[in-house]
Amino acid sequence: MKEYTKQRNLKSFGLAFLLLSSTAIFAQNKDAVVAAIVREAQVNSQLENYAFELVDMIGPRLVGSPQMQQAHDWVVKQYTALGADARNEAYGEWRSWERGTSQVTMTYPRIKSLEGTQLAFSPTTKEKGVEAEVLAMPLFRSQADFQSWLKTVKGKIVLIGMNPISGRSDANWKESASAKAYEKYQALKSEQLRQWELSMSYTGSTRRTLPLALEAVGAVGVIDSYWTELPGITRIFDAKSRQIPVFNVALEDYGLLYRMAERGVRPRILLQGKSRELGTAKTYNSIAEIKGKEKPNEYVVLSAHLDSWDGASGATDNATGVITMMEAVRILRKVYPDNKRTILVGNWGSEEQGLNGSSAFVEDHPDIANNIQVVWNQDNGTGRIVRIAGSGFEKAYEYIGRWLQYLPEEFRNEIQTSFPGMPGTGGSDHSSFVQKGIPAFGLSSTSWDYGKVTWHTNRDTYDKIVFDEVRQNAIIVAVLTYLACEEPGLVSRDKIVLPIDKSGKQMSWPTNLQSKRTSGN
Structure with missing residues (x-):
């Protein structure tokens, strides 16, 4: 009985040794x-x-x-x-x-090439481009205020973006301004954004859909400046308009146009976007x-x-x-x-x-x-x-x-x-x-x-x-x-039980994504 137990233990030890050895060799192979x-x-x-x-x-x-x-x-x-x-x-x-060349030129009160580009899917401009007076969108106090303003945009190129207080980055302000000046800047910046977002809510649109409302009342072009809060850098998305060109202009030039329009100078610009529609x-x-x-x-x-x-x-x-x-x-x-x-x-x-x-x-x-x-x-x-x-x-x-x-x-x-x-x-x-x-x-x-x-x-x-x-x-x-x-087998697909949301309801596994297979155009 003792001899049998000894042999069994030796066999078990040998099997364990082989398993450990094979595991070690397997790990070594992986490391290699x-x-x-x-x-x-x-x-x-x-x-x-x-x-x-x-x-x-x-x-x-x-x-x-x-x-x-x-x-x-x-x-x-x-x-x-x-x-x-x-x-x-x-x-x-x-x-x-397909994108072509984009040019934005201020033609009055002086000649200046501006940094800008036509947005993706924007309608092309006619051969000589579109030239018109620039109109800056103001802050609206109500939906009625917005509807009244729409009557003034016919024949104009409209600036629809907020013109920030400063074109410097937050990091630059924090590094160089006094603590009091930085605090003041942050407060002014927050209040400007609050007022702008409230004003935008009265339009019933976003910055990407607003051009549709403007072209419906006769605007001939739209300019936005989607600034990232770093000098010279703007976001470039797409245009939803069907008839009029939409351009993005860098903040440094956008602010120039905005200030002129606000002060009654009535600047004029020429938009030239040579894009192509290919079906x-x-x-x-x-x-x-x-x-x-x-x-x-x-x-x-x-x-x-x-x-x-x-x-x-x-x-x-x-x-x-x-x-x-x-x-x-x-x-x-x-x-x-x-x-x-x-x-x-x-x-x-x-x-x-x-x-x-x-x-x-x-x-x-x-x-x-x-x-x-x-x-x-x-x-x-x-x-x-x-x-x-x-x-x-x-x-x-x-x-x-x-x-x-x-x-x-x-x-x-x-x-x-x-x-x-x-x-x-x-x-x-x-x-x-x-x-x-x-x-x-x-x-x-x-x-x-x-x-x-x-x-x-x-x-x-x-x-x-x-x-x-x-x-x-x-x-x-x-x-x-x-x-x-x-890996020897397929890994587990077991899902967690999702937590309770803020309303007290059990969250469920998301199923909101479905492919869109056509642009609808």
Whole structure:
């Protein structure tokens, strides 16, 4: 009996030793692959080349534009060269508009070229442009006040934006003004904004829809200045008008026009926007797949939207996300050729109009959606990844927390996690997957003043890319993708029980996203 027990204990010990040894070898293998990923990213990075082609050569990628089609074709070409099965997959159509030259010239009381650009989808101007007197929109005290003022806008080019008290940044004020002057400035700034927002409420419009009301009563043009509170930087979105041109003018020149109009000078400007209407164009997602060698019908998804606004070249929103995923795939093809699961890259179209491309993909591919391991999404600038939240999946920590341990220590130590987190209702493309119960995670980055410098602005250009940080992101994505492919089974999709909202009602899992497949024009 004792001899039998001894033999059984030896067998148990041997089995445990083998298990520990195999686990240690497995961990060593993972460490070796991670080391190879880091080395390849640092020695042979292609990020600068990818960025040059996408940002400088193709440029802005407005949905429906010829440049967006160029970007889709470029993506397919790059992934095909990497050995992926790549395609452009149509999911709808959109108004096709192409930007031309934009010129804004003050013609009275003196000649001056102004810094401005036509907004996307703005109606083009006639051959010689539109020249007219400038009228500044005042503060309204009531809806009746606004309706009365509308009678004065016929034949005018209307300034519809608030003219801020100062064109200096808050940081500049705080650094250079006395404490008392800074406090006074903040109070005046808050009161000006309060009055302006109250006045806007009487119009029944937003700054993006107000031009529709103005063109209906005979205005011949609209100028806005959507300032980011940093000198020279304005946000560039789209125009909703059907007949009259809408331009954005930099605050420094906008304030000049505003002050003149307020003081009765009655300045005149010439607007020239040589855009082209091209009918409608198909909208696509660019999809690339590297089939898994063991589990080809299970997927790890790398997500980044390809489209951009077109006030600049869309460098950090979201070319940096696109090239991060492309570089991660390039690295994995070299150091991890036998990926167990299929790696699928989604470069989505029309994210800027409401996550349309990614939502359409999830809607159109239930077979893929049901077998997705995880989705990694990046869409917030050039900074290094420092935050990952669990998107409301109860057991996200069990696998993400484990995978993060394989990252180089200097990367891992910077990443703050929030588990289980809350499911997203929008914001970026991972939300399209989360709402279908698919584990999808936004890889959030350091700011680099993204919100005021590059997000949808006229300064979102190649020179704002911080390549060392994008390179770090490519490493992180490649490592997490490798580990997600190697995970023995599909990860849990268990959701948390959402908390009670402020009204005392039980919150429910969001289902608000649905793809819009046409611009309606």
